[in-house]
Amino acid sequence: MGALEAAMPHRPGRRAADGRWRRLVALCAAALLASIAAAPGASATRPASPLGTERAAGTSATESAAQAPAPDPKHSLDLGDPGLLWTPRGEIIMEWIAGEGAFGDLAATYAATWLSLDVPGLSAEERTKYAQELDRILRANWGKREEANTGVSITTAQAIKKSNPRLYEELLKNGQIKADSVLLQTVGRNWSQAPDKNNGLLALHAEVMALKAQVWAKYIVAALKAGKSEADIAKSLRTLDQELIKLGEGPAYRKRLEQAFTSSDGVSVSSSRLSKGDLVVRQPCAGRCSTIAEDVDYVVPTQKLSDVVVGLAYAQAAMRFIDRAAAQNDEAQATTWVNNLQTVAKRLQEYYTANQSGSLDKVARARGAWRLMNEMLKQEDFQLRFNQRPKAIATKVHGVRYALQKNIGESEQQVQQRADQARKEAEKAKKKAAENAGANPTCAVSMARPRTGPAMAVFAPARRCGGSGKEGGLIEGLASSGLGGVDFTTLQMRYMSDDGSGIKYAFSAQAASPGLSQDFGAGLDAYVNSTADLRTWLVLDPDKFWVNLNPDEPERIIDPALGQTNAGKALLEADYQMKRTEGRLLDPKTDLGARYWDEVEGTCVSSRSWIVPGDVEVREKGSSLYVLKAELSVKTKADRIANAGKLACTPDSASEAHNEQLERRLVLPEVIKAVNTAPEYAPIRRAFLARVIAQWIRERHRSGHRTSFDGLIDSGDIGPAKLDDGWRPRQVYDSFVHSVQNGDFSYTQTEERGGVRYVRHMTIGGVDFSRIPMNGVSAAQMDQRQPRLSETVDASADHPATASDGSVWLGDGVTMPKEGLWTRTSGSVRAFASGRTGIAVIIVGAFVVVTFGLRAGSARTRRTS
DSSP: OOHHHHTSOOOOSOOOOHHHHHHHHHHHHHHHHHTOOOOTTOOTTSOBOOOOOOOOTTOOHHHHHHHOOOOOGGGOOBOOOGGGGGSHHHHHHHHHHHHHTOTTOTTOOEEEEEEEOOOOOOOHHHHHHHHHHHHHHHHHTSSSSGGGGEEEEEEEHHHHHHHOHHHHHHHHHHTSOOTTOEEEEEEEEOOOOSTTOSTTOOOOOHHHHHHHHHHHHHHHHHHHHTTOOHHHHHHHHHHHHHHHHHHOSSHHHHHHHHSOEEOTTSOEEOOOOOOBTBEEEEOGGGGOSOGGGTTSEEEEOOOTTHHHHHHHHHHHHHHHHHHHHHHTTOHHHHHHHHHHHHHHHHHHHHHHHHTSSSOHHHHHHHHHHHHHHHHHHHHHHHHHHHTTOOHHHHHHHHHHHHHHOSOOSSOHHHHHHHHHHHHHHHHHHHHHHHHHTTSOTTTOOOOOBOTTSOOOOBOOOTTTTTTTOOOOHHHHHHHOTTSOSEEEEEEEEEEEEEOSSEEEEEEEEEEOOTTOOOOHHHHHHHHHHHHHHHHHHHHSOGGGOEEEEOTTOTTOSBOTTGGGBHHHHHHHHHHHHHHHHHHHHTOTTSHHHHHHHHHOOSSEEEEEEEEEEEEEEEEEETTEEEEEEEEEEEEEEEOOOSOOGGGOOOOOHHHHHHHHHHIIIIIHHHHHHHHHHOGGGHHHHHHHHHHHHHHHHHHHHHTTOOOTTTTTTTOOOOGGGBOOSOOOHHHHHHHHHHHHHTTTTOEEEEOTTSOEEEEEEEEEEEEEOSOOOOEEOOHHHHHHHSTTHHHHHHHHTTSOEEOTTSOEEEEEEEEOOOTTGGGOOOSBTTTTSBOTTOOBOOOOOSSBGGGTOBOOSSSOOBOOO
């Protein structure tokens, strides 16, 4: 096994998820303590860290950090995206740094890259042998100069799938490899940027060395195809290396690597650049480099004192690995990462000490990082004890806290007492919630309504009650502060099994972005709204599943029944949001907007865009359904609006046709991307998943299968799914009409000749979910798209389970509700949200009765709303 392969270890088993939540809590808690605002100009998705200000005279560093007033936001740190370091790609970098023992060198940067090589059609055995040959030749011509800090390996995609399946799935998802790829992998660091530190070698960046390895590998492949010998290859690579050395370490070196070329022996190599999915710790060259690395993912953006931000990112990742090892009772591995954490903490302490004088900006940034590190360690110390991880590991983390700040204010025994008390309060809150549901405290709890959702009650999962009382994955996931790192706003129903007497179901959620405050209430809202949406799609006629925002049709906004439900609200608000999205995209100050207005013709653009089902892939297995993919799409066509107020206009036919094609080509792909990924569209994506499952239930019912929902289908009884928050469809319509008539998205453009033209862009539209085309996939296809998904879903019935794509699955199951149980409610869904310690504790016992909303029995009588 080569050096690089050793740095890419196999990570078997379920990924522990509880570490990331603690880091998020740490970030939020520290930000709250410092009362700091986000940095001006910083990305909206990247939170600023807390900072201190100038130290008061006569106080110690520790005292001043504790006493400092809220600082000036202009000195804030951009924490970047440290979560990238605990993806499979990031783990490779972290393992490489650990192998070098280099966590104390925060000035260094690291890069990990992957490149599929152009190889002829080969069998699996031939690909393996070919990869081995390429790897041997590359290694023989690598590592003698500046590239000595970068490890390389050429292998097959199937070899990665076998040794590190999570990495394989991530690379496959990113489009960096295919199942039959032969690929180059690199991981390494930059050389010192300080003068005279490299013994005459060029001070080249990590990403430059990664690109050099890619050029070398591409040349070797082309040379072998051309029939060159290994001696010829070695000679040509030496010649190319000498050319590069003469260019020095500036942009000419990078440009030479990037450009296509033909070597002295007549072998041609295409142009080269790193791709999206390649990972770099620091933003490459602050955006000033050539285009070789402008598409890569990076952890820390360029900023003043960025070394301390790199340290914070390393610390968060180290805690993540401590959590995982502790959850697996791997004390040796956990200790290794505690030692790495201690190295990082010590280095941050040195930065803090060294920057106690000088510019206010440096003092504030160093102090902010020091404070944040202290808060992160405090949270880690507590959470390891709260989750009853090995005491020795918690003791070591406490030692790191003490080394960083001697007067931390609490002994190890006090931390343990605090954690024990919090655990007792959590158990007490669980029992209290269960008692309010009128159920056995070990198996059921009650929930009434989310902040803006329908009133409802829950009933107990049959397989829990009367048995061990063990909580299911959904209960554990929504109740446990130790789950960690899950963005509950992305919770979606993606699995159901229904044999007619009871159902099993599972939700999935994505990992949380670093810095995102974990909101368990949002998880409960998502859960409740999904079940309400499922009922809506079952009881109403599918021909009613549309909404329409058109100033010319005020009486045709939404079907009256659908307009009383969360599903209708999700569709209508998404339609309005889509108009805003398009308006932002068309802002002439943006690159896309500038291109659009350069190409648009005429003085008025009027179109209709509407959301429709996109690509839907499901796997049906007996009485079970797995939803593998449920994408939304957007259609658009030119249309004219009569009721546009003072902005009404009639474009000529030629301009109208041109602008329609321009919108489809330039704007529509970005709108579709937003609808499928942007947080503001989460409600419609969740509603669409429920619509897909409802359609499957309908089709089973129609084909004669007994389902648990037979009495609901097409009943028209929205029952407990009816909204009670005062929302009305007309509110959205009126806001939209106001925007159209007042030109919210009209722009003034100056022509080259100095004249002024006013171009108005108006969009009407809607959503149409009346028909859901579903593509069935085979078991083999499902396993290829999401390996071991059925095992993940089965496991999620007992505990939160992590799928191959990193999503977390939470499952449970219910029998049919007993008579009268649907009538119980217990007030606010957040009634048991937190104890004195602020730990969210809400237990959801099982599927929500709102899905059924009727008494059991052969008559299946229905309750009206």
